[in-house]
Amino acid sequence: MTKTTMTVNGKSVSAATEGRTLLSAYLRDGLGLTGTHIGCDTSQCGACVVHVDGLAVKSCSVFAQDIEGADVKTIEGMANADGSLSVLQQAFQDHHGLQCGFCTPGMVMSSAALLAENPNPTEHQVRDYLEGNLCRCTGYHNIVKAVMAASDQAVPAE
Template sequence: MPQVSMTVNGKATSGDVEGRTLLSAYLRDHLGMTGTHVGCDTSQCGACVVHVNGEAVKSCTMFAAEADGATVDTIEGQANADGSLNVIQQAFQDHHGLQCGFCTPGMVMSAAALLKENPKPTEQEVRDYLEGNLCRCTGYHNIVKAILAASGQDVGAIAAE
Protein backbone atom coordinates (compact mmCIF):
# COMPACT_ATOMS: atom_id res chain seq x y z
CA MET A 1 0.00 0.00 0.00
CA PRO A 2 1.29 3.47 -0.80
CA GLN A 3 2.38 5.66 2.04
CA VAL A 4 1.12 9.22 2.24
CA SER A 5 2.46 12.09 4.31
CA MET A 6 0.75 15.39 4.94
CA THR A 7 0.74 18.17 7.47
CA VAL A 8 -2.61 18.23 9.24
CA ASN A 9 -3.35 21.23 11.45
CA GLY A 10 0.36 21.92 11.63
CA LYS A 11 1.41 18.41 12.58
CA ALA A 12 3.25 15.97 10.34
CA THR A 13 1.25 12.79 9.67
CA SER A 14 1.81 9.74 7.56
CA GLY A 15 0.07 6.46 6.93
CA ASP A 16 -0.29 3.49 4.62
CA VAL A 17 -3.44 3.79 2.57
CA GLU A 18 -5.04 2.00 -0.33
CA GLY A 19 -5.14 3.84 -3.58
CA ARG A 20 -8.90 4.19 -3.19
CA THR A 21 -8.73 5.66 0.32
CA LEU A 22 -10.41 9.06 0.35
CA LEU A 23 -8.91 12.01 2.17
CA SER A 24 -11.97 12.02 4.45
CA ALA A 25 -11.29 8.38 5.34
CA TYR A 26 -7.62 9.10 5.97
CA LEU A 27 -8.54 11.87 8.40
CA ARG A 28 -11.29 9.95 10.15
CA ASP A 29 -10.07 6.35 10.14
CA HIS A 30 -6.29 6.63 9.96
CA LEU A 31 -5.74 9.74 12.07
CA GLY A 32 -8.85 9.38 14.24
CA MET A 33 -9.80 12.98 13.50
CA THR A 34 -13.54 12.49 13.40
CA GLY A 35 -14.48 16.16 13.29
CA THR A 36 -14.66 15.97 9.50
CA HIS A 37 -17.99 14.35 8.67
CA VAL A 38 -19.24 12.38 5.71
CA GLY A 39 -22.89 13.03 4.93
CA CYS A 40 -23.20 11.79 1.37
CA ASP A 41 -21.38 9.89 -1.34
CA THR A 42 -21.84 12.28 -4.24
CA SER A 43 -19.93 15.35 -3.06
CA GLN A 44 -23.12 17.32 -2.53
CA CYS A 45 -23.49 17.87 1.21
CA GLY A 46 -20.22 19.55 2.15
CA ALA A 47 -20.02 18.15 5.70
CA CYS A 48 -16.49 16.98 4.82
CA VAL A 49 -15.03 20.32 3.71
CA VAL A 50 -11.40 20.84 4.77
CA HIS A 51 -8.71 23.13 3.46
CA VAL A 52 -5.96 21.63 1.33
CA ASN A 53 -3.10 24.09 0.80
CA GLY A 54 -5.50 26.82 1.81
CA GLU A 55 -8.30 25.91 -0.59
CA ALA A 56 -11.68 24.58 0.52
CA VAL A 57 -12.02 20.99 -0.69
CA LYS A 58 -14.63 18.30 -0.18
CA SER A 59 -12.42 15.68 1.39
CA CYS A 60 -14.71 12.86 0.19
CA THR A 61 -13.91 13.89 -3.37
CA MET A 62 -10.17 13.59 -3.10
CA PHE A 63 -7.96 10.56 -2.62
CA ALA A 64 -5.63 10.65 0.32
CA ALA A 65 -2.81 10.00 -2.12
CA GLU A 66 -3.67 13.21 -3.97
CA ALA A 67 -3.04 15.14 -0.76
CA ASP A 68 0.40 13.63 -0.33
CA GLY A 69 2.75 16.41 0.74
CA ALA A 70 -0.08 18.88 1.22
CA THR A 71 -0.99 21.10 4.13
CA VAL A 72 -4.43 20.18 5.38
CA ASP A 73 -6.53 22.13 7.86
CA THR A 74 -9.60 20.67 9.50
CA ILE A 75 -12.22 21.75 12.02
CA GLU A 76 -10.04 20.39 14.83
CA GLY A 77 -7.43 23.04 14.09
CA GLN A 78 -9.70 26.08 13.86
CA ALA A 79 -9.86 27.25 17.45
CA ASN A 80 -7.52 29.97 18.70
CA ALA A 81 -4.19 28.96 20.21
CA ASP A 82 -5.62 29.28 23.73
CA GLY A 83 -8.44 26.88 22.84
CA SER A 84 -11.12 29.55 22.61
CA LEU A 85 -13.43 29.59 19.59
CA ASN A 86 -12.21 31.58 16.61
CA VAL A 87 -14.27 34.42 15.20
CA ILE A 88 -16.32 32.22 12.88
CA GLN A 89 -16.90 29.48 15.44
CA GLN A 90 -17.87 32.09 18.03
CA ALA A 91 -20.30 33.72 15.61
CA PHE A 92 -21.94 30.34 14.97
CA GLN A 93 -22.44 29.87 18.70
CA ASP A 94 -23.57 33.47 19.30
CA HIS A 95 -26.15 33.31 16.52
CA HIS A 96 -27.31 29.71 16.98
CA GLY A 97 -25.90 28.76 13.61
CA LEU A 98 -25.95 25.06 14.38
CA GLN A 99 -28.37 22.53 15.79
CA CYS A 100 -27.37 18.87 15.43
CA GLY A 101 -23.82 19.90 14.56
CA PHE A 102 -23.27 17.38 11.81
CA CYS A 103 -22.95 19.82 8.90
CA THR A 104 -21.20 22.35 11.14
CA PRO A 105 -17.55 21.42 10.48
CA GLY A 106 -18.08 21.82 6.76
CA MET A 107 -20.03 25.04 7.24
CA VAL A 108 -17.28 26.57 9.38
CA MET A 109 -14.56 25.51 6.93
CA SER A 110 -16.53 26.85 3.96
CA ALA A 111 -17.24 30.08 5.80
CA ALA A 112 -13.55 30.50 6.52
CA ALA A 113 -12.74 30.03 2.84
CA LEU A 114 -15.43 32.51 1.84
CA LEU A 115 -14.28 35.21 4.23
CA LYS A 116 -10.68 34.78 3.15
CA GLU A 117 -11.77 35.38 -0.44
CA ASN A 118 -14.41 37.98 0.29
CA PRO A 119 -14.08 39.59 3.72
CA LYS A 120 -17.40 41.50 3.57
CA PRO A 121 -19.83 39.35 1.60
CA THR A 122 -23.42 40.35 1.02
CA GLU A 123 -26.24 38.09 2.18
CA GLN A 124 -26.66 36.84 -1.38
CA GLU A 125 -22.95 36.14 -1.70
CA VAL A 126 -23.03 34.08 1.48
CA ARG A 127 -26.04 32.11 0.26
CA ASP A 128 -24.46 31.52 -3.13
CA TYR A 129 -21.17 30.42 -1.60
CA LEU A 130 -22.93 27.87 0.61
CA GLU A 131 -24.39 26.21 -2.46
CA GLY A 132 -22.28 23.14 -1.72
CA ASN A 133 -23.08 22.86 1.97
CA LEU A 134 -26.36 21.28 3.03
CA CYS A 135 -27.92 21.82 6.44
CA ARG A 136 -31.20 20.14 7.37
CA CYS A 137 -31.71 21.74 10.80
CA THR A 138 -31.42 25.50 10.63
CA GLY A 139 -33.19 26.53 7.44
CA TYR A 140 -29.88 28.39 6.91
CA HIS A 141 -31.20 31.54 8.63
CA ASN A 142 -28.76 31.57 11.50
CA ILE A 143 -25.86 30.17 9.47
CA VAL A 144 -26.06 33.07 7.03
CA LYS A 145 -26.50 35.46 9.92
CA ALA A 146 -23.48 34.01 11.75
CA ILE A 147 -21.24 34.30 8.72
CA LEU A 148 -22.28 37.91 8.13
CA ALA A 149 -21.60 38.59 11.82
CA ALA A 150 -18.22 36.88 11.60
CA SER A 151 -17.33 39.24 8.77
CA GLY A 152 -17.86 42.14 11.15
CA GLN A 153 -21.16 43.27 9.69
CA ASP A 154 -24.05 44.37 11.87
CA VAL A 155 -26.71 41.68 11.83
CA GLY A 156 -28.92 43.34 14.42
CA ALA A 157 -31.39 44.40 11.78
CA ILE A 158 -31.76 40.97 10.20
CA ALA A 159 -35.21 39.50 10.51
CA ALA A 160 -36.17 40.64 13.98
CA GLU A 161 -35.78 37.17 15.45
Protein backbone atom coordinates in the same frame (compact mmCIF):
# COMPACT_ATOMS: atom_id res chain seq x y z
CA MET B 1 -0.63 0.02 0.97
CA THR B 2 1.37 3.21 0.64
CA LYS B 3 2.49 5.62 3.33
CA THR B 4 0.85 8.99 2.68
CA THR B 5 2.31 12.04 4.40
CA MET B 6 0.92 15.56 4.65
CA THR B 7 0.66 18.42 7.12
CA VAL B 8 -2.66 18.40 8.96
CA ASN B 9 -3.50 21.26 11.30
CA GLY B 10 0.16 22.28 11.38
CA LYS B 11 1.59 18.83 12.14
CA SER B 12 3.29 16.42 9.78
CA VAL B 13 1.32 13.17 9.75
CA SER B 14 1.51 9.84 7.95
CA ALA B 15 -0.84 6.93 7.56
CA ALA B 16 -1.00 3.84 5.38
CA THR B 17 -3.39 4.22 2.47
CA GLU B 18 -4.64 2.31 -0.52
CA GLY B 19 -4.91 4.15 -3.82
CA ARG B 20 -8.67 4.36 -3.36
CA THR B 21 -8.52 5.89 0.15
CA LEU B 22 -10.46 9.13 0.20
CA LEU B 23 -9.10 12.10 2.13
CA SER B 24 -12.17 11.95 4.40
CA ALA B 25 -11.35 8.32 5.34
CA TYR B 26 -7.65 9.17 5.76
CA LEU B 27 -8.52 11.92 8.22
CA ARG B 28 -11.16 9.99 10.15
CA ASP B 29 -9.82 6.42 10.08
CA GLY B 30 -6.11 6.95 9.58
CA LEU B 31 -5.63 9.96 11.84
CA GLY B 32 -8.63 9.82 14.19
CA LEU B 33 -9.81 13.33 13.22
CA THR B 34 -13.53 12.64 13.31
CA GLY B 35 -14.66 16.26 13.12
CA THR B 36 -14.74 15.93 9.33
CA HIS B 37 -18.15 14.36 8.78
CA ILE B 38 -19.11 12.04 5.96
CA GLY B 39 -22.67 12.59 4.87
CA CYS B 40 -23.08 11.42 1.30
CA ASP B 41 -19.69 10.23 -0.03
CA THR B 42 -20.64 11.81 -3.38
CA SER B 43 -19.56 15.44 -2.75
CA GLN B 44 -23.16 16.63 -2.64
CA CYS B 45 -23.67 17.61 1.02
CA GLY B 46 -20.52 19.50 2.06
CA ALA B 47 -20.27 17.93 5.52
CA CYS B 48 -16.70 16.84 4.74
CA VAL B 49 -15.23 20.20 3.66
CA VAL B 50 -11.62 20.78 4.70
CA HIS B 51 -8.98 23.20 3.44
CA VAL B 52 -6.23 21.84 1.19
CA ASP B 53 -3.45 24.33 0.58
CA GLY B 54 -5.89 27.06 1.60
CA LEU B 55 -8.78 26.03 -0.66
CA ALA B 56 -12.10 24.56 0.47
CA VAL B 57 -12.30 20.95 -0.75
CA LYS B 58 -14.92 18.25 -0.25
CA SER B 59 -12.68 15.58 1.22
CA CYS B 60 -14.89 12.74 0.00
CA SER B 61 -14.01 13.67 -3.58
CA VAL B 62 -10.21 13.59 -3.27
CA PHE B 63 -7.88 10.62 -2.92
CA ALA B 64 -5.45 11.03 -0.03
CA GLN B 65 -2.47 9.97 -2.16
CA ASP B 66 -3.27 12.72 -4.67
CA ILE B 67 -2.53 15.41 -2.12
CA GLU B 68 0.68 13.89 -0.75
CA GLY B 69 2.67 16.70 0.89
CA ALA B 70 -0.26 19.13 1.00
CA ASP B 71 -1.20 21.40 3.89
CA VAL B 72 -4.63 20.36 5.20
CA LYS B 73 -6.73 22.13 7.80
CA THR B 74 -9.71 20.41 9.41
CA ILE B 75 -12.34 21.67 11.84
CA GLU B 76 -10.05 20.51 14.66
CA GLY B 77 -7.51 23.09 13.48
CA MET B 78 -9.93 26.02 13.48
CA ALA B 79 -9.76 26.85 17.19
CA ASN B 80 -7.40 29.49 18.53
CA ALA B 81 -4.00 28.39 19.83
CA ASP B 82 -5.28 28.50 23.42
CA GLY B 83 -8.15 26.16 22.53
CA SER B 84 -10.84 28.83 22.55
CA LEU B 85 -13.26 29.08 19.65
CA SER B 86 -12.24 31.11 16.62
CA VAL B 87 -14.26 34.23 15.80
CA LEU B 88 -16.23 32.26 13.21
CA GLN B 89 -16.90 29.31 15.53
CA GLN B 90 -18.00 31.70 18.28
CA ALA B 91 -20.32 33.46 15.83
CA PHE B 92 -21.93 30.11 14.95
CA GLN B 93 -22.51 29.54 18.66
CA ASP B 94 -23.71 33.09 19.39
CA HIS B 95 -26.14 33.19 16.45
CA HIS B 96 -27.39 29.61 16.82
CA GLY B 97 -25.97 28.61 13.44
CA LEU B 98 -26.28 24.94 14.26
CA GLN B 99 -28.86 22.53 15.55
CA CYS B 100 -28.01 18.85 15.18
CA GLY B 101 -24.41 19.82 14.35
CA PHE B 102 -23.83 17.30 11.58
CA CYS B 103 -23.28 19.91 8.85
CA THR B 104 -21.51 22.37 11.15
CA PRO B 105 -17.87 21.39 10.49
CA GLY B 106 -18.39 21.68 6.74
CA MET B 107 -20.32 24.92 7.13
CA VAL B 108 -17.58 26.44 9.29
CA MET B 109 -14.83 25.33 6.91
CA SER B 110 -16.70 26.64 3.85
CA SER B 111 -17.52 29.89 5.64
CA ALA B 112 -13.88 30.34 6.66
CA ALA B 113 -12.82 29.86 3.02
CA LEU B 114 -15.37 32.46 1.94
CA LEU B 115 -14.15 34.98 4.52
CA ALA B 116 -10.52 34.38 3.53
CA GLU B 117 -11.48 35.05 -0.08
CA ASN B 118 -13.96 37.86 0.63
CA PRO B 119 -13.74 39.37 4.14
CA ASN B 120 -16.90 41.47 3.63
CA PRO B 121 -19.41 39.35 1.72
CA THR B 122 -22.99 40.42 1.21
CA GLU B 123 -25.79 38.25 2.54
CA HIS B 124 -26.42 37.08 -1.03
CA GLN B 125 -22.74 36.15 -1.48
CA VAL B 126 -22.79 34.12 1.74
CA ARG B 127 -25.90 32.23 0.65
CA ASP B 128 -24.43 31.66 -2.81
CA TYR B 129 -21.08 30.44 -1.45
CA LEU B 130 -22.73 27.98 0.95
CA GLU B 131 -24.92 26.52 -1.78
CA GLY B 132 -22.83 23.31 -1.81
CA ASN B 133 -23.42 22.67 1.90
CA LEU B 134 -26.69 21.04 2.93
CA CYS B 135 -28.37 21.56 6.29
CA ARG B 136 -31.60 19.85 7.26
CA CYS B 137 -32.18 21.68 10.52
CA THR B 138 -31.48 25.41 10.46
CA GLY B 139 -33.04 26.85 7.33
CA TYR B 140 -29.66 28.55 6.83
CA HIS B 141 -30.81 31.90 8.23
CA ASN B 142 -28.78 31.67 11.45
CA ILE B 143 -25.78 30.30 9.58
CA VAL B 144 -25.84 33.37 7.34
CA LYS B 145 -26.21 35.58 10.42
CA ALA B 146 -23.17 33.90 11.97
CA VAL B 147 -21.01 34.44 8.88
CA MET B 148 -22.08 38.07 8.63
CA ALA B 149 -21.30 38.60 12.32
CA ALA B 150 -17.88 36.97 11.94
CA SER B 151 -17.15 39.41 9.13
CA ASP B 152 -18.04 42.35 11.41
CA GLN B 153 -21.04 43.31 9.32
CA ALA B 154 -24.67 43.92 10.12
CA VAL B 155 -26.51 40.71 10.91
CA PRO B 156 -29.66 40.15 8.84
CA ALA B 157 -32.91 40.74 10.72
CA GLU B 158 -34.89 37.81 12.06
